[in-house]
Structures are given as structure tokens and as C-alpha cells.
Amino acid sequence: MTAHPRFFGHGLPYTQVEDxxxxxxxxxxxxxxxxxxxxxxxxxxxxxxxxxxxDTGWTRSExxxxxxxxxxAGHSLNRLTFSLMYATDFADRLEKIVIPAxxxxxxxxxxxxxxxxxxxSVVRGADPKWIRNVFGFALxxxxxxxxxxxxxxxxxxxxxxxRVDFWEAGMDMHxxxxxxxxCRKYQWRLIREYNRxxxxxGFIRIDATLPQDQIQTRIRRNVQALLEERRMRTLxxxxxxxxxxxxxxxxxxxxxxKTAGREPAGLAxxxxxxxxxxxxxxxxx
Amino acid sequence: xxxxxxxxxxRGRLIVVEGIDGSGKSTQIQLLRRWLEARGVKxxxxxxxxxxxxxxxxxRGKKKNLLTPTTFSLLHATDFADRLTYSIIPYxxxxxxxxxxxxxxxxxxRDIAxxxxxxxxxxxxxxxxxxxxxxxxxxxxxxxxxxxxxxxxKIKFYEAGMDLGLSADPVESFRLFxxxxxxxYDRLSGEYGFRVIDGTRSIDAQQRQVRDQVxxxxxxxxxxxx
Numbered sequence: 001m002t003a004h005p006r007f008f009g010h011g012l013p014y015t016q017v018e019d020x021x022x023x024x025x026x027x028x029x030x031x032x033x034x035x036x037x038x039x040x041x042x043x044x045x046x047x048x049x050x051x052x053x054x055d056t057g058w059t060r061s062e063x064x065x066x067x068x069x070x071x072x073a074g075h076s077l078n079r080l081t082f083s084l085m086y087a088t089d090f091a092d093r094l095e096k097i098v099i100p101a102x103x104x105x106x107x108x109x110x111x112x113x114x115x116x117x118x119x120x121s122v123v124r125g126a127d128p129k130w131i132r133n134v135f136g137f138a139l140x141x142x143x144x145x146x147x148x149x150x151x152x153x154x155x156x157x158x159x160x161x162x163r164v165d166f167w168e169a170g171m172d173m174h175x176x177x178x179x180x181x182x183c184r185k186y187q188w189r190l191i192r193e194y195n196r197x198x199x200x201x202g203f204i205r206i207d208a209t210l211p212q213d214q215i216q217t218r219i220r221r222n223v224q225a226l227l228e229e230r231r232m233r234t235l236x237x238x239x240x241x242x243x244x245x246x247x248x249x250x251x252x253x254x255x256x257x258k259t260a261g262r263e264p265a266g267l268a269x270x271x272x273x274x275x276x277x278x279x280x281x282x283x284x285x
Numbered sequence: 286x287x288x289x290x291x292x293x294x295x296r297g298r299l300i301v302v303e304g305i306d307g308s309g310k311s312t313q314i315q316l317l318r319r320w321l322e323a324r325g326v327k328x329x330x331x332x333x334x335x336x337x338x339x340x341x342x343x344x345r346g347k348k349k350n351l352l353t354p355t356t357f358s359l360l361h362a363t364d365f366a367d368r369l370t371y372s373i374i375p376y377x378x379x380x381x382x383x384x385x386x387x388x389x390x391x392x393x394x395r396d397i398a399x400x401x402x403x404x405x406x407x408x409x410x411x412x413x414x415x416x417x418x419x420x421x422x423x424x425x426x427x428x429x430x431x432x433x434x435x436x437x438x439k440i441k442f443y444e445a446g447m448d449l450g451l452s453a454d455p456v457e458s459f460r461l462f463x464x465x466x467x468x469x470y471d472r473l474s475g476e477y478g479f480r481v482i483d484g485t486r487s488i489d490a491q492q493r494q495v496r497d498q499v500x501x502x503x504x505x506x507x508x509x510x511x
Binding site: 009010011012013014062063064066067070071076077078080081084085087088091092095096127130133134136137 | 345352371400401409412
């Protein structure tokens with residue numbers, strides 16, 4: 001069985017994804033790089049323009065959020081359970097929030113995506129192929145914006161902003177005797193992984209040392225280009241599907257029109273319990 | 286494989302039991318445990334879905350029907366990874382025999398029956414080692430249903446695969462879902478070399494068969510896991 005084009009791997013065999021109309025935009029980058037601020041501003045800007053926007057962030061799932069907090073506090077996680085808990089959290093948000101929102105045509109902004117899991121797991125010694133397979137059910141985003149920073153610019157920011165926590169400093173990895181040493185080595189390794197992935201997965205790089213408003217401007221420019229391209233495509237598709245009605249081409253109408261299958265799904269078509277193998281509880285969005 | 290430096294010479298044996306709900310595997314593993322202990326074998330017992338790490342999440346997920354086939358699978362993988370690290374590997378290294386009521390094959394059978402990709406779930410558990418013996422207690426669906434109805438009269442929601450919407454009737458849903466699980470087990474049996482035990486035979490007859498095979502595991506040090 002080959003990988004699904006919309007997924008990183010084998011996907012979600014029991015879920016329909018052909019009807020996802022929205023756009024999935026992810027912001028990546030290491031700890032303290034300013035992702036959340038940028039997501040919040042971007043969300044507001046998109047909403048003002050009339051887009052429906054949903055944002056989702058790491059460890060925020062209904063299923064796993066509390067459990068992950070408790071596990072991190074207890075320091076009993078190892079690299080396997082660490083990776084798998086994040087994967088569970090991610091899957092819950094993907095299936096319960098991201099996919100239903102995309103199906104309804106929303107713009108979904110993800111604060112961190114699978115790449116964070118890849119970086120953290122690989123830095124902790126996991127097999128890169130294994131962790132990529134674990135996340136094989138994840139949708140490939142339409143755009144990944146990467147807030148790139150070098151470790152020398154990052155460390156003062158991390159230390160200034162707030163107390164660096166145990167995990168952000170990679171203290172579980174015993175890389176250094178104190179927080180500074182550990183944090184520096186850990187973050188250096190993470191950044192190296194992100195940079196590798198930036199090439200591999202075609203991230204859009206944005207210099208995270210720039211002033212906040214300049215970063216936001218760059219983000220908006222890229223997002224706007226993506227959404228405009230999307231709009232043009234939808235418009236073209238809609239026109240195509242209207243064609244048989246407008247020109248009353250009996251042959252074309254009889255064939256149901258070339259693009260009839262791509263028409264946006266009406267409410268009645270949104271599956272509830274009709275599809276076999278789909279959990280009854282998973283349809284509420 | 287060369288023995289790593291500092292590793293104790295004698296590694297404990299890992300013996301696992303598999304089968305659908307109501308196959309009688311838990312009864313058998315408890316009998317085996319007592320027997321081994323009586324013979325002076327140091328034994329540690331661990332069962333599926335029992336780590337503290339994700340207990341709350343699993344409980345909540347099940348209670349509120351939050352689980353999808355994928356999150357169901359990942360939660361159980363997390364539970365397993367935690368137990369592998371804290372309840373299985375250290376004991377084996379210390380030369381203690383570990384008895385596991387269900388192992389990764391349960392995940393393979395159930396998760397595939399729930400609709401996740403066959404290859405994905407196998408790769409997910411790539412970190413788990415092969416047990417020294419995997420006993421598969423095979424029973425027809427009707428026998429399993431009769432046993433479960435007789436013992437507790439109530440079938441659990443996820444055990445019956447009610448999350449899949451196969452049938453509104455729990456017994457019928459159980460029959461359909463566990464039927465799929467059974468099919469998967471049969472497929473796995475050859476692939477992973479299960480020791481198949483006919484679960485419809487008497488408890489004593491099954492246990493004799495299990496003990497016979499387990500004792501061979503101990504009497505032949507050549508079979509020692511490397």
C-alpha cells in the first residue's frame with residue numbers, strides 16, 4: 001500500500017479527506033521564538049478579512065492535555081512515551097478539530113506541527129524513520145512557516161522571557177551540568193533538525209530575529225498568496241460546475257458535468273453515521 | 286547477537302498470552318504464574334492497558350467516547366511503551382520471567398479491526414522485542430460470547446467495538462467486532478509463530494499443554510534470548 005498524497009504516510013484509512021476545502025497553515029520553530037504571538041496576530045488579521053479561522057496548538061487536546069502536564073511534572077517520560085504522548089495529542093486534535101474545520105472551509109493555524117515532534121524525538125535518539133511513520137496519519141500542511149533563529153540569539157531571549165523549563169532545556173538528556181549548558185546544547189541540536197527539515201519539506205523561512213511587526217508582515221504576505229491562489233482555484237472550479245447550467249449543454253449535463261464530483265459538499269453530504277467504520281462519537285466538530 | 290558488556294548472563298523469559306475477550310487466556314496465565322512460582326521461578330506479571338501514565342486519559346477517553354481508532358491505538362501504544370520500559374525490560378534483564386496478559390499482537394488485531402492501517406500499527410510497535418513464547422487461545426465467537434455473558438452479563442463498550450457503529454445491540458456488535466479481531470489473530474498466528482491452544486478444551490487440558498511448552502523453554506538454555 002502506498003502513501004496517500006495528502007498524508008505523511010498511510011493516513012487515516014477510515015476518514016474521507018477528498019472534501020477538505022480549507023487551508024492548513026503551520027508555524028514551526030523552536031521554543032521561545034515567538035510563534036504564539038504571531039499566530040494570534042495572524043488569526044485576527046484573517047478574521048477581519050472575513051475568513052473563518054481556527055487555531056490549534058501543541059498539547060492542547062481534550063484527550064491528552066492534562067495527562068501530558070502531569071507526566072512532564074513527574075519526569076518519568078522516556079523518549080518513547082514522550083513521542084507517543086505527543087502523537088496521541090496530535091491525533092486527537094487532527095481528527096476532532098483540524099479535519100472537521102478544514103472540511104467546513106476554515107483556515108486552520110497550527111502552532112507547531114509534526115516537525116516539532118520529529119525534531120524533539122530525533123534529538124532524543126529516536127529512529128527518524130520510526131517517528132515519521134508514527135505520524136503517518138498526519139495531513140501534509142498547505143504551508144509551513146518556519147521562524148528561524150540561531151542559538152546565540154535564542155538563548156538570551158529564552159532566559160529573559162521567563163524561567164526556562166526542564167523540558168525546554170532538555171534536562172532529561174543530561175547534556176550539561178547547569179541549565180545554561182544543557183539548554184544551549186539541546187536547542188542547538190533542535191535548531192539543526194529544524195534546519196534540515198526546512199530543506200527536506202520546503203518550509204518558508206522567516207528570520208525570527210527581526211522585529212515582531214516585520215515578521216508578521218512577511219507571514220501575511222505568504223498566507224495571502226496562498227489563500228488568493230486557493231480562491232482563484234475554487235472560483236474556476238465553481239464556474240466549471242456551473243457551466244452546464246449556464247449554457248444548457250445537454251450532453252455535458254447528462255454526463256453530470258466534468259467537475260460535478262468536486263462540488264463543495266452540501267450540509268446533507270457531511271457524513272454523520274452513514275459511513276461504516278467511522279466512530280459515532282467522532283463526527284461532532 | 287553478541288552479549289553487551291555488563292549484561293547479566295541469564296535473561297528472564299518473556300511469555301505472553303493472546304486471544305479475544307472471553308478466550309480464557311487470563312485464567313491460564315494466572316495458573317501458569319502460580320505453577321512457575323511454586324517451582325521457584327521468579328515471575329513478574331503485567332497486563333495490557335495498566336500503566337499509570339495514561340490511565341486518566343484512557344479512562345476519560347472511553348467514558349466520554351472521545352476515542353477514534355487512531356487515538357485508541359496511540360494511547361495503548363503509550364501505555365505499552367511505559368510498561369515495556371518500567372515493567373518488562375528491567376525484569377527480563379534482572380533474569381526474572383515476565384508474564385504478559387496481552388502483548389503487541391492485541392494492538393495489531395484490535396486496531397486493524399478498528400480500521401487503522403496494517404503496516405502503520407506494526408511499525409508503531411517496532412520498538413518492542415519478540416517474546417520467547419506467545420500462546421494464542423483460540424475460541425469461536427459463540428463460546429466467547431457465552432462466557433462473557435455468563436460471567437459478567439454486561440459487555441463493555443469498546444470491547445464490543447461499539448465505537449465503530451457496527452450494531453446498536455451490544456451483543457451483536459461484540460460478535461461482529463470480535464469476529465474481525467479473531468480473523469486478524471488467525472492471520473497473525475502464522476506470521477508470528479503463535480503457539481495455538483484450543484480454548485474450547487478443559488481448563489486443565491489447556492494448562493497441561495501450556496506448562497509442557499513452558500517447561501521446555503526453561504530446560505533448554507540454548508533457547509535463551511540473546
